[in-house]
Each structure stands twice: as structure tokens, then as C-alpha cells.
Amino acid sequence: MDEQRLTEFRQRIEALLAELQDEDARGKSGQATVELDQQAVGRLSRMDALQNQAMANAGHARRHAQRTRxxxxxxxxxxxxxxxxxxxxDEIGRGRxxxxxxxxxxxSCANG
Structure with missing residues (x-):
């Protein structure tokens, strides 16, 4: 692969990393601890908040894995x-x- 193409891939990867960083910053509040005060939040609302927290944590884990890759x-x-x-x-296809x-x-190797 020529240097120009490598530079393009490097720039694209760095841009993807920056996007993941921005997504993490926006998702911080969703990962916050859910309050246990039953007076402030009803049972169903609390369950919804816990589900939202779990989804935010899963998104954070996905972004972390992608950042590592x-x-x-x-x-x-x-x-x-x-x-x-x-x-x-062998070379990995350009489209891939x-x-x-x-x-x-x-x-070929990915398909086993």
C-alpha cells in the first residue's frame, strides 16, 4: 500500500477516534448511578432509568472496544x-x- 493511501487511512482512523471520544462525552450522564429513593422516582420509572443506564454502559463498552481496535x-x-x-x-481488500x-x-480468513 502506498504512503498516500496509508496517510488517508491514518486520518480516517484518527477522525473515528475523535468521534468515539465525542460520543463518550455525550453519554457520560447516562452512565450515572441511578438513585434508590423510591419517593423521588416511581418503581417503573426507576426500572426505565436502570435500563437506560445499562444501555449507556453497553454503548461505552462498545466504543471502548472499537477504540482499542x-x-x-x-x-x-x-x-x-x-x-x-x-x-x-495476504493483502486485505481495499473495500473491506x-x-x-x-x-x-x-x-477468506474471516469467513473461515
């Missing part, structure tokens, strides 16, 4: 390994990398 992709760019399948060593720049396996 994207940082690993940046490390592969630095090491000259970006765009090559970690299983067979454009869809998911953190992909580590070619379509």
Missing part, C-alpha cells in the same frame, strides 16, 4: 503491517478496509 490499526500502520491479513499474510479500517483479516 482503531489504536491497534494505527500501530499496524506504524509497523508497516496495515492492510495485511494476520492469518494468511474502507468499510472497517480496523479489519485484521482478509475476507
Amino acid at each position: 482503531l489504536r491497534a490499526a494505527l500501530a499496524r500502520i506504524d509497523e508497516g503491517e496495515f492492510g495485511y491479513c494476520e492469518d494468511c499474510g 478496509l474502507e468499510l472497517d479500517p480496523a479489519a485484521t483479516r482478509c475476507i
